[in-house]
Amino acid sequence: MKASDEKNGTPAPDAPGVGMLQRAFAVIRALGEGQAEGSRVTALAKAVGLTQATVHRILHALIAEGVVEQDEASKRYRLSVDFFSLAAQAGNPSRMRTLCRPALLRLCASLGDTIFLLVKSSFDAVCLDMCEGPFPIRSFTGDVGGRVALGVGQGSLAILAFQPEEEREEIIRYNVPRLHNYGVFDEVYLRTEIERVRAQGYAGRNSGLIDGMAGVAVPILDRSGHALGALSVGTLSTRLGEDRLPMVVELLKRQASTIGPQINPFDVAVRRPVHGLTRAMATRPLSGPAQ
Incomplete structure (x- = not known):
């Protein structure tokens, strides 16, 4: 399969990075639908159907981009203020x-x-x-x-x-x-x-x-x-x-x-x-x- 759709230029499902991008958005959606106090890795992994190790890697990548944060006391993850600011702009x-x-x-x-x-x-x-x-x-x-x-x-x-x-x-x-x-x-x-x-x-x-x-x-x-x-x-x-x-x-x-x-x-x-x-x-x- 080609890495892009010839008609509209969008990446094909098996293009490099697309799978990880889809997984990252699945984690973001799960965080958005989760509890106000945040979610644990175990709950997120179950919600999105991925291993805890994979979800942990995705979370830390999202933290690096500023769209997710981790509460130091509870160790739960939640969407950051920067994420909501970006969403509000769009x-x-x-x-x-x-x-x-x-x-x-x-x-x-x-x-x-x-x-x-x-x-x-x-x-x-x-x-x-x-x-x-x-x-x-x-x-x-x-x-x-x-x-x-x-x-x-x-x-x-x-x-x-x-x-x-x-x-x-x-x-x-x-x-x-x-x-x-x-x-x-x-x-x-x-x-x-x-x-x-x-x-x-x-x-x-x-x-x-x-x-x-x-x-x-x-x-x-x-x-x-x-x-x-x-x-x-x-x-x-x-x-x-x-x-x-x-x-x-x-x-x-x-x-x-x-x-x-x-x-x-x-x-x-x-x-x-x-x-x-x-x-x-x-x-x-x-x-x-x-x-």
Whole structure:
């Protein structure tokens, strides 16, 4: 096999250094998903399926690059402040966070609930930003940077429902097996929910997969009517009754309708061509809900 892809110049899977790079990113992801106080080598090795010696070498290489640090007292490893600083610099694709932040603040102040900005990332929805309200809630994506399979949760479902048809179909085919991790999903249920969202223009449930929690979301649409992201409200089920739901939906739609036209339609950062989806996610492990 050649060391590079002749079409796009990207390294082939067996190119020198690629395997170690993939292992390093697996360790970084495991650290990001680990406990706040850090992780031990044994736990990281088990999480990524590598030997402790290999993980130890990778960790020390990452420490040398300043993206990982080790607590002197507990000997646990965690991502460094420099890593989060670098991530923050890169964490504003297509100006989405900057563009949407005022809307999140307005909605949070008006509704008194937690507001999420979700964007599409291949077969997942990622929480790009959030504005926390006063009520303690749980969500599938968790904090900023958390991700969930497209179709799970209101924001994710709103994004999926308004994808171009061909792309939506490929996502459904890929994600249906993953949805089994969430307990109650099958393809018929998912397609029924998608049609419901497309008909009413929003995804909303007074009760859902997380006990006591409720949510409603509207897509952020481009000029073609395709979703680039979603604005979502997460709240207690007691705060999203039939009397309040129409008002919440109206406020969300009003903000989303002002954001969509401001997004550059030629910005490739918000486009994920359907032919690139499978390749991008082919080696990604399946994951359950992040709460």
